[in-house]
Each structure stands twice: as C-alpha cells, then as structure tokens.
Amino acid sequence: MPRFAANLTMLFTELPMLSRFAAAADAGFTGVEILYPYDLPARDLYRAAVSAGVEIVLINTPPPNWTGGPRGFAAVPGVQDRFRRDFERSLRVAEALRVRHIHVVAGRAEGEAARQVFAENLSWAAERAPHTSLTIEPRNVVENPGYFLHDFATAQQIIAEVGAPNLGLQFDAYHAQIISGDMRASWMRVASLVRHIQIAGHPGRHEPDGGSIDYPAFFRLLDEQGYRGWISAEYTPARQTFHGLDWIRRATA
Ligand SMILES: O=C(O)C(=O)[C@H](O)CO
Ligand SMILES: [Mg+2]
Numbered sequence: 001m002p003r004f005a006a007n008l009t010m011l012f013t014e015l016p017m018l019s020r021f022a023a024a025a026d027a028g029f030t031g032v033e034i035l036y037p038y039d040l041p042a043r044d045l046y047r048a049a050v051s052a053g054v055e056i057v058l059i060n061t062p063p064p065n066w067t068g069g070p071r072g073f074a075a076v077p078g079v080q081d082r083f084r085r086d087f088e089r090s091l092r093v094a095e096a097l098r099v100r101h102i103h104v105v106a107g108r109a110e111g112e113a114a115r116q117v118f119a120e121n122l123s124w125a126a127e128r129a130p131h132t133s134l135t136i137e138p139r140n141v142v143e144n145p146g147y148f149l150h151d152f153a154t155a156q157q158i159i160a161e162v163g164a165p166n167l168g169l170q171f172d173a174y175h176a177q178i179i180s181g182d183m184r185a186s187w188m189r190v191a192s193l194v195r196h197i198q199i200a201g202h203p204g205r206h207e208p209d210g211g212s213i214d215y216p217a218f219f220r221l222l223d224e225q226g227y228r229g230w231i232s233a234e235y236t237p238a239r240q241t242f243h244g245l246d247w248i249r250r251a252t253a
Helices: 017-026 042-052 080-097 111-128 152-162 173-180 183-193 215-225 246-252
Strands: 003-007 031-033 055-060 101-103 133-136 167-172 194-199 230-233
Touching: 003 055, 003 246, 017 031, 017 042, 031 230, 042 055, 042 080, 055 080, 055 230, 080 101, 080 111, 101 194, 111 133, 111 152, 133 152, 133 194, 152 167, 152 173, 152 183, 167 173, 167 183, 173 183, 173 194, 183 194, 183 215, 194 215, 215 246
Parallel strands: 003 031, 003 230, 031 055, 055 101, 101 133, 133 167, 167 194, 194 230
Antiparallel strands: none
C-alpha cells in the first residue's frame, strides 16, 4: 500500500502549523511535507511531528524574498553565492527535522545560462550533502510563468549531466498532466528517476478525486511497479480540508 504524506503548507490550514501534524495523522497520513519551514523553530516542528507519529518527508530550499515574489533561485544566474548560503540553511533545517528530501527550487530564468547555473548549483549541493536526497520538480508554466524547469526532458538531461546518486526527480502528477496532457505517459517515461510524488486533482488542483486523472488506477500501477517512495497530497482543498478526505480513506482501506 502506498505511503501518503500531507503537504502541511496547503492542507489543514484551518489550524495553526503546529496542530496540523496531529490532524494529518488522524486523517490517515503517515508523513508530512512543509514547503518553507523557515519561520518556525525547527525543534518545535520536529517535536510536533514526533508527538503525532509522522515523518517529515520534504522541504524546499528557501525563496529569495521572504515576503513574496518568486520561489527559489537555483537556476538564476548571478546569485550563486546566495544559493550556497541558503542551501546551507536548508541543510541545517533538514537535519534538525530529519527530513528525507530537499526540493531544490529552480526559480524563474531561461536559456542556456540558467541551465548551466542550475546544473552547477545542483552538482555543488549534491556533493555538499551526499547523504541527503535532493529533488528537482518540473512545474507547469501556465500557472508558474517563467519557471525554469517546465518539462521532463530538461529534468532528465540535468539529472544525467549532474550524475549524482543523491539527485532525482520529484514527480508532481498535477503538473505532469498540464505539461504533457497525459500524466500516465509522462510517468512511464521518467519513473526510474522518481524519488518523490505529489498529487492533486486536475483541473482545479483540489482533492485527488475525480477529474481527468484516475488516481486509484495510478496508485494500483505504483503498487504493481513496486514504488517505495512517498505520495504527497499537495492540493488546495475545495472546501475545508476535513470535508475532502474520502480519497485517502478509500486509498488506504
Ligand atoms: O508548486 C509545486 O507543485 C511544488 O511542489 C512547490 O514546491 C511549491 O512551492
Ligand atoms: Mg509540487
């Protein structure tokens, strides 16, 4: 049976962050992810996870601007020193939270210079943190205009070029459906590189229930293929989080 994580940046936001861990555990999640855990003490987050009995599966590298603006800048030329300092910070937080994956967020950039900077930053980070799993995630540019990593072919090339054993793909099924029009076909092409999956319903990015992606069939496929990673629910609840959890009850029944 797949292991499900709740993205606490998007789910259970009816509650303060530290109360979301227990709410996720009560709902049947055994892991959580927090996109930007940098504004609360790591020890409080870790304690909340331990007392709820959930693992913290993933965090993102920090955004360049704490009060908004683009998220992440690993592919942005001209700020490599800053990337390195901020990566050190994510590493400290990841160690304190015993996090499994750090998602290295590419940011807004384009062209060959951005591709080179992204590959250089990833090589540096993979070597700096050989025991931490690093991920990169293609996102659709319809909703993330200007985002550097917006197709799977580029992600595959960069992972091959960096060639680090601790760098892999974060497969967001919602983005994949928009990028290729066929999430399952994308999955079949890149599955061997994937170390973390995120899900949301399409269209709308709400509960993974109904819509154009057949998630029960996807979960069966993952079981058949022996996928051992986490599947993280990264969606905006259509109403209150608690009213939209039938899908996980069915998936874990
Ligand atoms: O946008 C997404 O799908 C992500 O997973 C990002 O990490 C959100 O910041
Ligand atoms: Mg995602």
